[in-house]
Amino acid sequence: MTIELLNREALKPAVQEHIPRPAATEAQLQLLSWAAPVAILLAWEVASRAGLIAPQVLPAPSSVAGTAWRLTVSGDLFKHLGASLLRAAIGFAIGGAIGFALGVLVGFSRVAEASLDRSIQMIRAIPFLALLPLVIVWFGVDESGKIFLVSLAVLFPIYINTVLGIRQVDPKLLELGRVTGLSRMKTIRKIILPGAMPSILTGVRYALATAWLALVVAETVATTSGIGFLAMDAREFLQTDVIVLAILIYAVIGISADGLARFLERKLLAWHPNYAKEGRK
Amino acid sequence: MTTDTAVIVRNLRRSYGERVVIDGLDLTIRKGEFVALLGESGCGKTTLLRALAGLDPVNGGQIDGPKQPAVVFQEHRLLPWASLWENVTLGVDTAQGRKQAEAALGEVGLAGREEDWPRNLSGGQAQRVALARALVREPQLMLLDEPFAALDALTRIKMHVLIRELVARHRPGVLLVTHDVDEAIAIADRILVMRNGGIAASYLTADIAPPKLRETLLQELGVESDSRAA
Numbered sequence: 001m002t003i004e005l006l007n008r009e010a011l012k013p014a015v016q017e018h019i020p021r022p023a024a025t026e027a028q029l030q031l032l033s034w035a036a037p038v039a040i041l042l043a044w045e046v047a048s049r050a051g052l053i054a055p056q057v058l059p060a061p062s063s064v065a066g067t068a069w070r071l072t073v074s075g076d077l078f079k080h081l082g083a084s085l086l087r088a089a090i091g092f093a094i095g096g097a098i099g100f101a102l103g104v105l106v107g108f109s110r111v112a113e114a115s116l117d118r119s120i121q122m123i124r125a126i127p128f129l130a131l132l133p134l135v136i137v138w139f140g141v142d143e144s145g146k147i148f149l150v151s152l153a154v155l156f157p158i159y160i161n162t163v164l165g166i167r168q169v170d171p172k173l174l175e176l177g178r179v180t181g182l183s184r185m186k187t188i189r190k191i192i193l194p195g196a197m198p199s200i201l202t203g204v205r206y207a208l209a210t211a212w213l214a215l216v217v218a219e220t221v222a223t224t225s226g227i228g229f230l231a232m233d234a235r236e237f238l239q240t241d242v243i244v245l246a247i248l249i250y251a252v253i254g255i256s257a258d259g260l261a262r263f264l265e266r267k268l269l270a271w272h273p274n275y276a277k278e279g280r281k
Numbered sequence: 282m283t284t285d286t287a288v289i290v291r292n293l294r295r296s297y298g299e300r301v302v303i304d305g306l307d308l309t310i311r312k313g314e315f316v317a318l319l320g321e322s323g324c325g326k327t328t329l330l331r332a333l334a335g336l337d338p339v340n341g342g343q344i345d346g347p348k349q350p351a352v353v354f355q356e357h358r359l360l361p362w363a364s365l366w367e368n369v370t371l372g373v374d375t376a377q378g379r380k381q382a383e384a385a386l387g388e389v390g391l392a393g394r395e396e397d398w399p400r401n402l403s404g405g406q407a408q409r410v411a412l413a414r415a416l417v418r419e420p421q422l423m424l425l426d427e428p429f430a431a432l433d434a435l436t437r438i439k440m441h442v443l444i445r446e447l448v449a450r451h452r453p454g455v456l457l458v459t460h461d462v463d464e465a466i467a468i469a470d471r472i473l474v475m476r477n478g479g480i481a482a483s484y485l486t487a488d489i490a491p492p493k494l495r496e497t498l499l500q501e502l503g504v505e506s507d508s509r510a511a
Contacts, residue, residue: 172356180414181349190371191360270398
């Protein structure tokens with residue numbers, strides 16, 4: 001017993017030598033990754049204060065933060081942010097629903113593919129932002145035009161990835177569905193949709209990005225509310241601090257949307273080895 | 282068909298265009314009987330199994346058996362997005378699904394793993410879940426399409442013991458398609474050799490000593506009998 005213990009102790013260092021020691025801990029690397037952005041921000045602030053950058057060109061970060069605080073206190077920020085988010089949400093819901101429905105239809109039916117896919121691909125070839133003048137003619141400058149543009153931007157990525165996902169479901173699993181006597185509905189619910197889910201969620205992620213882009217452009221057209229209005233209005237008065245703030249808000253919401261998509265992936269794809277853990281690679 | 286029979290096949294025909302793969306095949310499997318089907322690659326073993334499973338159409342003849350036999354494939358074919366118990370009860374619509382799955386998983390030595398994901402299983406474990414999925418249906422006929430071919434030698438031996446036990450307990454008729462002569466001798470009651478689209482020979486494993494049977498089967502399959510000595 002004692003001898004065995006001793007032997008084991010003697011073995012320990014030899015074994016440990018084979019384990020590569022990490023160069024830095026995870027926390028240290030996290031900290032390092034923030035160093036450059038913080039340094040840039042500091043340099044920007046210093047340059048602005050020293051008068052190297054004119055405030056009409058680029059306001060100091062502290063001035064942008066002050067503006068953010070002012071607009072938050074007055075409630076303006078939330079009003080405009082709410083208006084923008086509502087547009088994005090409605091547009092996303094409509095475009096997403098249509099894209100998904102068309103994707104399911106074309107994914108399942110060769111006849112639907114033959115009759116629909118070519119037209120959809122043709123419309124997809126148009127950069128949706130090029131439709132802006134036409135959208136203004138059709139819908140005027142009120143909400144519906146903006147929602148239309150967002151819907152259109154969302155529709156295609158969801159459509160394409162839904163079709164792709166359904167087509168990529170392993171035929172061997174579909175065969176399993178047959179030998180276990182699954183009904184058509186159950187096959188869809190238990191095999192096809194879960195199998196297509198990774199691809200569909202990739203579509204959602206793309207769609208969130210394009211929806212946001214569509215919104216930014218749509219909101220530059222004659223609006224009275226929204227983050228875009230905030231920026232356009234500020235331009236009239238050369239309030240660069242508000243413009244920079246609006247840009248920052250777009251960025252933050254973009255990041256949040258991506259975070260939401262990742263959250264959905266982790267929740268819905270818990271079974272998938274690539275999404276199971278926090279680390280994505 | 283008596284209550285004792287799992288399946289009766291009469292004069293089965295299957296062709297792909299000009300090429301006739303199964304030509305007037307007759308086969309009867311009793312409940313509780315373990316039948317292994319040997320044959321050279323492309324002789325139609327798998328075609329027969331798929332016809333019995335109802336996966337492929339036939340061109341003639343009669344299959345008198347269950348509409349939905351249980352099938353275990355060479356790959357486990359577990360749904361990666363479903364827990365083990367959901368996989369086991371796939372297509373089984375009973376209120377006690379979970380309980381049945383627990384019992385079936387227990388029988389294949391995976392008790393307590395009901396909530397686990399398939400990706401956490403080894404190849405042998407995954408194939409045992411596939412067996413549990415077949416057994417939970419209490420099938421009259423069980424079709425095994427080279428289910429152990431992808432496993433390592435040791436795991437394969439363990440699986441042979443397990444499948445014998447399970448078949449003895451649940452007593453389905455079993456048709457095992459394999460090209461492993463030793464596997465057939467180890468687990469089957471009856472070994473059939475398929476050739477020219479029909480059953481060319483039939484041996485009861487109880488009647489012949491394994492070494493002699495092995496030699497005979499290898500000869501049937503066109504392998505030189507002295508290849509073992511070499």
